[in-house]
Amino acid sequence: MAPAILLAADTPTLSSADTGFMLICSALVMLMTPGLAFFYGGMVRVKSTLNMLMMSFISLGIVTVLWVLYGFSVAFGTDHGSLVGWAGDYLGFGGIGKTDLWPGYTIPVFVFAVFQLMFAIITPALISGALADRVKFSAWVLFVVLWATIVYFPVAHWVWGEGGWAYDLGVIDFAGGTAVHINAGAAALGVILVIGKRVGFKKDPMRPHSLPLVVLGAGLLWFGWFGFNAGSWLGNSDGVGALMFVNTQIATAAALLAWLAWEKIRHGACTTLGAASGAVAGLVAITPSGGAVSPLGALAVGAIAGALCAMAVGLKYRFGYDDSLDVVGVHMVGGVIGSLLIGFFASGEGQSDVKGLFYGGGLDQFWKQCAGVFGVLAYSLVASAVLAFLIDKTLGMRVTEDEEVSGIDQAQHAETAYDFSGAGGGVLASVTAPLTAAGQPKQTRKVDA
Amino acid sequence: MRLITAVVKPHRLDEIKEALQAFGVHGLTVTEASGYGRQRGHTEVYRGAEYTVDLVPKIRIEVLAEDEDAEQLIEVLVKAARTGKIGDGKVWSVPVETVVRVRTGERGPDAL
Numbered sequence: 231m232a233p234a235i236l237l238a239a240d241t242p243t244l245s246s247a248d249t250g251f252m253l254i255c256s257a258l259v260m261l262m263t264p265g266l267a268f269f270y271g272g273m274v275r276v277k278s279t280l281n282m283l284m285m286s287f288i289s290l291g292i293v294t295v296l297w298v299l300y301g302f303s304v305a306f307g308t309d310h311g312s313l314v315g316w317a318g319d320y321l322g323f324g325g326i327g328k329t330d331l332w333p334g335y336t337i338p339v340f341v342f343a344v345f346q347l348m349f350a351i352i353t354p355a356l357i358s359g360a361l362a363d364r365v366k367f368s369a370w371v372l373f374v375v376l377w378a379t380i381v382y383f384p385v386a387h388w389v390w391g392e393g394g395w396a397y398d399l400g401v402i403d404f405a406g407g408t409a410v411h412i413n414a415g416a417a418a419l420g421v422i423l424v425i426g427k428r429v430g431f432k433k434d435p436m437r438p439h440s441l442p443l444v445v446l447g448a449g450l451l452w453f454g455w456f457g458f459n460a461g462s463w464l465g466n467s468d469g470v471g472a473l474m475f476v477n478t479q480i481a482t483a484a485a486l487l488a489w490l491a492w493e494k495i496r497h498g499a500c501t502t503l504g505a506a507s508g509a510v511a512g513l514v515a516i517t518p519s520g521g522a523v524s525p526l527g528a529l530a531v532g533a534i535a536g537a538l539c540a541m542a543v544g545l546k547y548r549f550g551y552d553d554s555l556d557v558v559g560v561h562m563v564g565g566v567i568g569s570l571l572i573g574f575f576a577s578g579e580g581q582s583d584v585k586g587l588f589y590g591g592g593l594d595q596f597w598k599q600c601a602g603v604f605g606v607l608a609y610s611l612v613a614s615a616v617l618a619f620l621i622d623k624t625l626g627m628r629v630t631e632d633e634e635v636s637g638i639d640q641a642q643h644a645e646t647a648y649d650f651s652g653a654g655g656g657v658l659a660s661v662t663a664p665l666t667a668a669g670q671p672k673q674t675r676k677v678d679a
Numbered sequence: 680m681r682l683i684t685a686v687v688k689p690h691r692l693d694e695i696k697e698a699l700q701a702f703g704v705h706g707l708t709v710t711e712a713s714g715y716g717r718q719r720g721h722t723e724v725y726r727g728a729e730y731t732v733d734l735v736p737k738i739r740i741e742v743l744a745e746d747e748d749a750e751q752l753i754e755v756l757v758k759a760a761r762t763g764k765i766g767d768g769k770v771w772s773v774p775v776e777t778v779v780r781v782r783t784g785e786r787g788p789d790a791l
Binding site for chain 1: 723724725726727728729730732
C-alpha cells in the first residue's frame with residue numbers, strides 16, 4: 231500500500247465515494263474467510279468437516295477482539311525500531327473520532343482499521359488448511375491469539391506500516407503477497423514440521439468429501455478477492471485500483487487454465503479441484519503484483535503461478551511433510567512467485583514508476599523483493615514453529631490418535647456435519663435426563679469434547 | 680422358499696425391475712452397495728495424488744421366491760442385468776426358513 235498521489239497543497243478531505251467503496255471492500259474481504267472455510271471444508275474427509283470450518287470461522291471472533299484491543303495499534307501505530315508500531319489512541323479504538331481521516335487518505339481511520347482487520351482475520355485462517363484433522367481446538371485458539379500477536383501484527387507493520395523496514399526499503403506488496411500469503415504459508419510449514427503427519431498420511435486415501443463445497447468456496451474467495459486487491463489502494467482517484475481489479479481477473483483466469491493444462495498433460499484429466507486450486511494460486515500471485523504489472527504481465531504472472539503451484543503441491547509426498555490442503559504449495563509458493571515476478575514484470579506505469587528487468591529497470595527491484603520475501607518467510611517459519619512447539623509442550627497440539635481416526639468433529643465439537651440417515655438419530659438429552667436421575671450417577675458435563 | 684440376492688450394475692435396475700414385474704414378482708428390496716470383483720476399481724486424481732478406488736458402486740437386489748419359481752426367476756434376472764462387460768455382478772440364492780407378513784401375520788408362501 232503506497233501513499234495516494236496528492237497534489238502538494240492538498241489536504242485530503244473525507245470522500246464519501248472512497249469511503250463507501252472501502253466499506254464495501256471490507257465486507258467483500260470479510261466474506262473470504264467463510265469462503266475459505268468452505269474451500270478447505272470440502273477438501274477434508276466427512277469426519278473432520280466441521281473442525282475445518284471452525285478453524286477458519288473462529289478467526290472472525292478472535293482476531294476482531296485482538297484487533298480492537300491492541301492489534302491495530304501494533305500493526306499501524308507509530309513506528310518503533312522499524313519492527314512494531316504502537317499508538318495509545320488506537321488501543322481499544324479509544325482515541326479514534328468518527329471523522330478522523332487516515333493520514334494522507336480520504337477515508338476515516340475506522341474504515342482503514344476495519345478493512346485491515348479483515349486481512350488480519352483471514353491470514354491465520356489460511357494456515358489451518360495445513361493442520362487438517364488433527365489439532366485440538368483449544369490449542370488452535372491459543373495458537374491464533376499468539377500467532378496474530380507475535381507474527382501477523384508485526385509483519386503487517388513491516389510491510390505496510392509507515393516506518394516498517396520492508397516498507398522503507400521499497401518492497402512492493404500491493405495487497406498482501408508477503409504479509410498474508412507467504413506469512414501464512416511459511417507459518418503452516420513451521421507448524422506441520424512440529425506437529426507431524428496425519429494418521430495414515432500417504433497410506434490411506436484422503437479424498438475430498440465434497441468438491442462442490444470446494445468450488446463454492448473458491449468462488450466466494452474469487453469474489454471477495456476483488457475487495458482484497460482493488461480495495462488495497464484505499465481510493466479510486468487515480469485508476470490504480472481499477473488496474474488492480476482487472477489484473478486480478480486476468481491472472482486468476484490464466485492460472486486456472488495453466489493448472490488444468492498441467493494436469494491434462496500429467497494425469498490426463500482436467501479436475502474440478504485443479505480448476506479451483508489454479509484460480510486460488512492465480513489470486514495469490516497477483517495479490518502483491520497486480521498494481522505494478524500490465525494486463526499482459528498479469529497474464530504471465532497468473533500462468534506461471536498456476537503451472538508452478540500445480541507442480542509444487544506434489545512436493546509434500548516427496549519430502550514427507552503433511553501439508554494437508556497445500557497451504558505451502560499454493561500460498562507460500564504462489565506468494566513467492568508473485569512477489570518475485572514484480573522484479574521482472576513491473577511496467578513502471580502502475581502504482582509507481584518502478585520498472586522490472588523486462589522493462590529496462592535492471593534487477594534493483596528484484597533484490598528488494600527478495601529481501602521482503604525471505605525476511606517474512608524466515609521470521610514466520612521460525613516464530614510459528616517455536617509457538618507450535620511451546621503449545622505442544624504445554625497444552626498439547628494434537629488430539630489423540632483414537633479421536634483423530636474416529637473423527638475430530640465428534641471429539642472436539644460434539645457435532646456431526648451431515649445426518650444422512652433417518653435411522654441414526656438420537657434422543658433429546660432432556661428426554662433421557664429423568665432416566666439418568668433415577669438410577670445412574672449424574673453427568674457433570676453434557677459432552678465429552 | 681428361497682432368497683435371491685443380486686449385486687449388479689446400478690444402471691440395469693430399471694430393466695431388472697421391469698423383467699421381474701413381467702415375471703410376476705410383487706415386491707423386492709434394493710440397497711445401494713459398493714464392492715469389487717475381477718473388475719477391480721478405478722483411479723482418481725486429486726491435486727496430482729492418484730488414488731486407486733477399489734470399491735465401485737453397485738446395487739443389491741433382494742427377492743423372495745417360492746422354491747419352484749427360483750431357478751426361472753434367477754434366469755430372468757440375470758438376463759436383464761447382463762451387459763456382457765466385466766463388472767456385471769453376481770446372483771445367488773439361499774434357502775429361507777420363515778417369512779412373515781408383518782401387517783397380517785401370514786406365514787410361509789402366503790406371505791410372499
